[in-house]
Amino acid sequence: MIFSVVTGGAGFIGSHLVDALVGRGERVVVIDSLAAGSRDNLGKHLDEGLVTLVEADLLGDGWQRSLAGATRVFHLAADPDVRQSAIAPDSQIRNNIMGTYRVLEAMRVHRVGEIAFTSTSTVYGEAAVIPTPEDYTPLEPVSVYGASKLACEALISSYCHSFGMKAWVYRFANIIGARSGHGVITDFIRKLREDPEVLEILGDGRQSKSYLEVSECVRAMLYAVDNAPSQYNVFNIGSEDWVDVRRIADIVVGEMGLTGVKYRFTGGERGWVGDVPRMQLAVDRMRTLGWKPEIGSAESVRSAVRAMLE
Template sequence: MICIVTGGAGFIGSHLVDLLVENHHQVIVIDSMVAGRMANIEKNLAEITFVQADLLEDGWQKHFAGADRVYHIAADPDVRGSARKSFEVYENNVTATIRVLEAMKEHGVKEIVFTSTSTVYGEASVIPTPETYSPMIPISIYGASKLACEAMISSYAATYGWKAWVYRFANIVGARSTHGIIYDFVQKLRANPKELEILGDGRQSKSYLAVENCVKAMIFAPEVSNDTFNFFNIGSEDWVNVKRIAELIVEEMGLENVKFNFTGGDRGWVGDVPLMRLGVDKMKSLGWDPEITSEESVRRAIRATIAE
């Protein structure tokens, strides 16, 4: 199969490229390298086609000719920062997605896999939150942009007879990540191993899943689900709170007597969802299992971040 991976030099994208190459697919990576890193795909460069391009510009569309499936991962993933740069997030997430869909239409590509987010649900009143939860009321610009992308993908799939698979992720963690709570806490403690600022009250509780398990799910679902628009939650079956993550990082870094300074409030920033756990029964009904808890996912990610 000829697979295009947008954002394939980034965190999740590069792990997906690893697995696609391992499964002997022909892979074309399109990445602007704003957030992507060549080191993430270096070991696969002899096996893949790499195209450095911005999806908001032109020239990359020709690479869609002959492709079987697009894994559209490229996006601005900064939930916290999306409040400061709302139009930029819209352009990089929504406009870029529509341009990908137009390239698919032009070149006859009929399958798309899209990485969405748990934040499309907003502050859900049902936890664990199933895929059927409504109404979806995002409280972050980032979450709203991803929900808009889902709607556009659904409409293109229905209109042009495509197949689409949309994944609403919990917090995906692991090696190669360059943002998020684990990365931020490790950097803070390297700068000052005596104190750690923690946004909110530390009780924010969310589901986490190791990136290796995440990309396995991304490849698995298209093999067993065949609706026009397939949508799934991907996450673990439990959660862990922010204070516990801080404790695990202190432990893994071998630090002692670290003072935690909480900024207060029930959330870390505007748009933060303080309680998030996704229901994954739909994926499990197909034969998938997360295989790992939130705490173990976090611990593995901490070790990988420290080692990098």
């Protein structure tokens, strides 16, 4: 039986990944501090004894023994708040970079040979080539979050080549759906519940990005693990189109059944410091492997809005 450890497995994407791993019949251990994740996201699996939860911070000790005998680690635990990283970067340096280093060290000590890591499209910075392929250079992140993820990628590459590990690195577009606790859709729903007449939109509303529903994301992650044989694999995961923020607002307003909502824009091409106004990833490498996204950005947004309203 395959034995997978999922750091951050009680969070948004992590819990959906756990659902899929359990569905594949794997033994699953989740390591999560529950600072951002929730035990409720794993409830049915915990109740049925299909998943073991180790409540721990990766910067602490004691959790490392949970890796003994594991086949691979899915490392999702991170501080994902891009906006906050421009205000107080210390959390992302510690939780993302040092957390990843400690996971890699625990893997080395316990002889776990495989790691799947969730990176981000923000490692590309403001790419001059859109859709952006995995071999695009130079990688010049404009946010501390993007920089921290790029540093993690470098650490993982070095451990693969130094200690014979194998890795799958996923550079995500905007992943959305049920259980998500942050992002533009969450913000819009919250704001409209507080004031159903006026919606504040950060920036000019023309920021255009790729979005992918979380179940499609998880399908791509597992497809890569099953079919990419190289020692160090890097894949973009996203849809093959994009949608702008104003269109997202229209979808949220419509799904909430509201009419006459006025939009108030804060102005400027960026929503916040470190925001990348235009982003779409090239997914040709995943297509060559045999995977392609089944839905586009607007459909992903609509599906996510409905799930989050439920």
